[in-house]
Amino acid sequence: MNASRNKQLYLDNGHLNLSLLFQEYSQPLFYYALKFVDQEVAKDVVQDVFFKLWEDQSLNVSSSLNGLLFTMVRNKCLQHLEKQKVRSRYQEEVVSQMREDEILFYSSGASSLIEKELQMQLQQAIEALPEKCREVFVMSRFQDKMHKEIAAELGVSVKMVEKHISKALQIIRVQLKDYLPLLVLFPSCFSSSVK
Amino acid sequence: MGNIEEIKSKYIRKESRQEEDQVLFQWLQDHPAERKEFYQEKDIWDSYDLVKDSKNYSPEIESRKLHKRIRKAKQTKLVVLPYIKVAAVFVFAFVSSWLIQSQYLNQEQLAHEVEMREVSVPKGQINQIFLVDGSRIWLNSESTIEIPSIFTGDERVVKLSGEAFFEVAKDAKHPFKVKVEGQTIEVLGTSFNVRAYPNSSVIQTTLNTGKITLQTKKGKLAISPGEQTELDKATGDLTLKKVNPSNFDSWKDGRYEFVDEDLIEVFKVVERWYDVELIYSKEDFELMNFSGVIKRNNSIQHFLTLLGYSIPINYEINMEKVKISKVKEAKQTKN
Structure with a gap:
């Protein structure tokens, strides 16, 4: 299956099949960029990355397309943050610094869940949470409820809700430890398309 | 100001204030060993934006934007370098064939507004799907469901073949509809199980909580919790009986x-x-x-x-x- 997909990613003249690439990768790349920059910027970043691919059509990326795309997004985000830092006032600087630090974290080899096809594992990890914890996590993350609302609905304090969320994240992280801290020496290539 | 755990959790949810960001940044500098855990927890949270497609990112719209930009770049190139027009013609032929093809595809997609996403579960497995609206669907073995990439319009419509358990998020303004061969189930916010395998002669609908309405060729029927309907696909007859719903949705566990x-x-x-x-x-x-x-x-x-x-x-x-x-x-x- 991988082999046939690889073929599709290239046109007959050996150039990248940008349309297909865009379809497959633009959404995960957008949400990846969203970790570091705002929504409109994230859209631009994805545009820029694919435009660059178009400019350099003959790019041979057969071994690690996935890794290359996510790295390109990171670099674009970094460029944006640096530009912004020059312009912004001192108080806003700390957010840029935090985001830069996060990009650095990923540049040094950590990979995000977004790069991998891990929906099932994530869902299983949620299922495995203690009941109260799961309830609060799902309400907060999936139903976009304010913590005040959740607290009122469940008859607990807002502090308790915060605690449950922190605990949920911790438990999920431990559950997914096999996937999370991977050092990407050989970035997984086409197998990790995210739907 | 609250303790560091609270600030971490707020930052992850993008609800922290600048003073708090400052404290957190300093803390991360002082505790380099905690950095990995913190970013991993943030990553878990962030990744769900993709699962939910919470920003309604549309690859179709974005793809059109990209094509526009490429077309513009193409034109500029032709003006700036007239002497290589001959070469450019070849490039243009290649690019335009790609553009025309994808434009054609885009127009088709536009006509349908939203793309339908199909999720299939093979034999021997079950799967769980979270929808953008907060609803959850458990999909049993050898079942297929069609879901739009985003819900638009007045209704939330999905199509099912096989068996699934639905936990539908309440939204009175946008009724949720499940279409299966021979019947449509209309829902406001509830949980229920549908068994509609193509190789079975009947369709079973079992209601756990809330209220649903069943639309078949022969008419409409409202169902209450603890009731189960069986639709005979051949005759279109609908029978109603009382059951223990948990007997029918336990497959998801x-x-x-x-x-x-x-x-x-x-x-x-x-x-x-x-x-x-x-x-x-x-x-x-x-x-x-x-x-x-x-x-x-x-x-x-x-x-x-x-x-x-x-x-x-x-x-x-x-x-x-x-x-x-x-x-x-x-x-x-x-x-």
Whole structure:
């Protein structure tokens, strides 16, 4: 299956099949960029990355397309943050610094869940949470409820809700430890398309 | 100002204030060992934006933007470098063929507004899907569901073939509809189970909580919790009975509970769950009922042993094929 997909990613003249690439990768790349920059910027970043691919059509990326795309997004985000830092006032600087630090974290080899096809594992990890914890996590993350609302609905304090969320994240992280801290020496290539 | 755990959690949810960001940044500098855990927890949170598509990112719209930009770049190139027009013609031919093709595709997609996403679960597996609106769907083995990439318009419509359990998020303004062969289920916010396999002659709908309305060719029927309808696909007749709903949705927790279920129907479930093919002669097991619990993480042998307690059978397992026959004589043997 991988082999046939690889073929599709290239046109007959050996150039990248940008349309297909865009379809497959633009959404995960957008949400990846969203970790570091705002929504409109994230859209631009994805545009820029694919435009660059178009400019350099003959790019041979057969071994690690996935890794290359996510790295390109990171670099674009970094460029944006640096530009912004020059312009912004001192108080806003700390957010840029935090985001830069996060990009650095990923540049040094950590990979995000977004790069991998891990929906099932994530869902299983949620299922495995203690009941109260799961309830609060799902309400907060999936139903976009304010913590005040959740607290009122469940008859607990807002502090308790915060605690449950922190605990949920911790438990999920431990559950997914096999996937999370991977050092990407050989970035997984086409197998990790995210739907 | 609150403790650092609270600030971390706020930052992850993008609800922190600048002073808090400052504290957190300093703390991360002072505790480099905690950095990894913190970013991993943030990553778990962030990744769900993709699962939910919370920003309604549209690859179609973005792809059109990209094509526009490429077209513009193309034109500029032609003006700036007129002397390589000949070469450019070749490039242009290639690019435009790609553009035309994808434009054509885009127009088609536009006409449909939203792309339908199909999720299929093979035999031997179950899957869980979270929808953008907060609803959850458990999809049983050998089932397929069609969901739009985003819900637009007045209704939230999905199409199902096979079995699924729905936990629908309340939204009175946008009724949720499940279409299966021969019937449509209209929902406001509730949980229910639908079994609509193509190879079965009936469609079973079981309501756990809330209220749903069933639309068939013959009319509309409102169903209350604890009730189950069975639609006969051939005649279109609908029968209603009281059941214990938890018997019918336990599959999502990895168990199947049967209470006086037709044995042939049980066989079909077993085939889907364990991804096997059962070979048997219908006359052997016709008009028999089966009660019992089967678990997905048990093996097929477990079921066969269970069945053997009530009916003397012979069985033979050969890869994915399982031959079952009733022992005609009183003596009981097993291979």
